[in-house]
Amino acid sequence: MTVQEESPAPVLRVRDLVKEYGEGDARVRALRGVSLDVERGDYVAVMGASGSGKSTLMNILGCLDVPTSGTYLIDGADAGRLDEHQLAVLRNRRVGFVFQSFNLIPRMSALANVELPLVYGGIPQAARRERALAALEQVGLTDRVHHEPNQLSGGQQQRVAVARALVTAPALLLADEPTGNLDTASTGDVLEIMDRLSASGRTIVLITHEDDVAAHAKRVIRLVDGEVVEDRRQAPVDGPPPRLPQGEDAA
């Protein structure tokens, strides 16, 4: 698979994003005018200490939260102008979300969890099953499809969550500290999957506070107190991610 050609509209375009919490004296400005573009095929790591606003940014990018002011275009669509139903469709089709705490639905098998976005997307059952199995294969969990989340290790659960985020073939994969709750070995597994996805042309935005994790990205953005203080490119947008394992160069 080759890297897709750049389309005129970036996957993400964020302008002057401001998010405030609370009222009066208790008001906290989590984001103070963040502007950023993410090109198709890019692999961006957003770094920052806790309280720097990186999670807030992520929630807004994933359409889980609304900004106090500023505009946000995802795949050319203005998220601020969409109604609730359109937002649900957008979350379903354009964005795949991976959470720090996995957020799988308990008492549902890995397969059912991965199928869930397709159910809400209105995909027929046979096609759903096929795509879910393919996504689970991509994360290397073919032998665990009928296990429930509590029968899986943390790393395996996070891989199921990645498969769930991928299954709708979203334009953007958002990962909020995906390795935050994982041991070293599992962290390696998940990051390898991310690298491979990036190599196959998927656009990824990842939040982390670990330099090791950020080293995998093509571009690193550093947030401090709700503002972008550093925007560093580590590898070209249309090239492979810097830490891709040898011999798997998709370009």
Add this chain to the structure above:
Amino acid sequence: MNRIEILRFALRGLLANKLRSALTTLGILIGVAAVIMLVAVGEGSSRSIQQNIQRLGANTLTISPSFSGGGGGGVRGPSGGGGNTGPRTQARQLSLADAKALTDRTLAPSVKSVSPIVNAPSATAAYGAASHTIAHFVGTYPSYFEAVNKPVSEGTYFFNDDVLAARKVVVLGRTVAGELFGDADPIGRRISVSGVPFTVVGVLKASGSTGMQDADDVAVAPLPAVQQSLSGFGPLGQIVVQATGAGTTTTAQAEVTAILNQRHGITNDNPDYRILNQATLQETVSEATGTFTVLLGAVAAISLLVGGIGITNIMLVTVTERTREIGIRKAIGAPRSAILGQFLMEATLLSLVGGLSGVLVAFVGTRFSVAGIEPVLVPSSVVLALGVSLAIGLFFGSYPANRAAKLRPIQALRDE
């Protein structure tokens, strides 16, 4: 996202907490079963009362003396008689002549038969060593059997000849025959009633007990025989008049009233006798039992309502408990309608399953008689209870479901 998927999610949600779902269902089950069964019991008791009334005799009027009527009963005017209201000095009792007058075909064309009745006080019947105090020892004419609907099961009735000859023959009720003869055949035996010998000619068919009274604790003998030996030739206890048909009871009542008013010299609205019309009695009683049934139904409906509130309660708990799950579902693109549908479906399933099993329980329950009453299933109550339980599911489920659907994904996800 189609209906089948929503149904599957709802089922999965309910099965995740089986005990809780079962208990909530139980609330609705009890409510629905209570509504159907109590209405059935009400209907059954109303029917059994009506049957008992009918058993007393179809199309009959029972005339009995009334001591409060007229100027009778020793109530005299303060002026000592001759007052302008013209009180009579004495209320007249019912006599055999009154009964005979009622048989007049031209004055009372709607009257089919007239049976004068005397009651023997405390008649103790004895046969060999066995003895029994008969609750109702009745002296009357043969037409009585038809008028009050008392057929014989063994032997025969007595006939007009027996009445004319004042023969001492008797037809016993089932209870009396059982007490005196046990399993032996009583026909043709001689019993003594307060020392007077009577020959048993027949046994009445058992009619069952009517509430407090045993309708089979009776004995029926020819009128003159009872008068001669037991009650004396005093006034009649009652006169039973049978009308020619169901439609003529009211006409018959008017005719009887006219004849008796004339014979007793009654001009005002205060006669010295009472006429009990079976048809009016039936109407009154069915009105009363109707009210009773409504009352029972209302009590049961309250329990159905309580069951509905139970559904709201459980659904609210479920929504609170699964806030995070709702957040996840929303984050991966579940539209509001899907969340609303899922929780509404869960509530509806609870109430529907509860309602259906309630109907089932009620069907089984109404097969047993309750306190001697045979419950009668009323189809409309089944439909109503099921419909109401379904509506309760939708109505009481909509609040929690709405709350779930309205949750903002980020708030729901932060919930721990």
